[in-house]
Amino acid sequence: MLIRQIKVPAVLDSVKMIIVTPLIAGILTILFMLVGPGKFFAFLNTSLFDFLNAMSGSNLLILGFLLGCMSNLDMGGPINKVAYLFCIGAGTNGNTEFYATFTVAKCIPGMSLGIMSFVFPKFFDEEDRLAGPSTAILGFCGITEGAIPYAVKDPIGIIPAQMIGGGVATGLILSSKIQIGTIAGGAVFMLPVISEPLAWLAYFIIGIAVSMALTFAIKTMRKSKVVVA
CATH class of the missing domain: 1.20.5 (Single alpha-helices involved in coiled-coils or other helix-helix interfaces)
Known part of the structure; x- marks a missing residue:
């Protein structure tokens, strides 16, 4: 300007x-x-990456949960990219189960919110209801950013639920050591190159269900408090 x-x-x-x-x-x-702030963000990203490396030898269920939470915390932002780069790095060393977790995490916000805007329209305004189908399609294609407008309007009601739902799915996938045949792209249509596609799909559905249930619970509780007040 x-x-x-x-x-x-x-x-x-x-x-x-x-x-x-x-x-x-x-x-x-x-x-x-x-x-200026670039130095701080570089330090933050490096610290997060080092933390994930330190966790890589411990419980895979916990590490997978953390990766899912990080992936869906900022929905394509810098923390998401730390998880992404960690999974890419592990994949180049032959541990492709890490990238299999990332592919499921980034699909969950768009899919869960897109479905919810149709199934539970009372929780969303007209703009979000109209965007529901495209948000679900973007989620199906592995594009998390479609969920950002929902999160901006109600971060408390949306973000924690997406983090936990993604974390549950990724924890299950990583602990099951489900492999993927590529470390580029990734979404539901990658099922043909996933070692256990039915298990991956089942964990994906569980993650969506958890995200939807928590979003429903949080929004219902907050709405009840407003009515009482």
């Missing part, structure tokens, strides 16, 4: 808007991140 205040000849205005403004703004943002 500041760069847009700089006046240029009319013939160059389109060039400024399309090329110059985003280029300068991008460079300034990168420099700010490098000397």
Whole structure:
């Protein structure tokens, strides 16, 4: 917005808007991140990654639960990416069961919220109800970001339920050591390259059910408190 205040000849205005403004703004943002909050986020990401590495030799059920919680905490954000990179790193060393957990975790928020907006419409506004089918489709395709608008409107009612639902599914998958034949992409349509597709699908459905049940419980309790008040 500041760069847009700089006046240029009319013939160059389109060039400024399309090329110059985003280029300068991008460079300034990168420099700010490098000397400012970027150092903190780098430290945070490194610490989380080291923590997961330290956990990798312990109980797989607990580690899987943590990976699922991290994946669905910020739904595609930096903590999600720490879990993603950890699973990718483990997969390149032949431990593809870690990436099998990530594929299920990132599908759960979109699928559970998309289904809930249709089954329990009273908990959602018109905008969220209309977005329900597309959110479920995005979740089916492994795109978590479709659930973000729901989480922004009601973080307390949405995020904890998605974390726990994802954690339950990923904990079960990792402890069962279900393998996947690729460490790229990943969603429900990856079933042909999963070592135990029926078990993976069953854990996926359990994760969705847990997320929906917890979301229903949290929203019902909070609505009851509002009515009483």
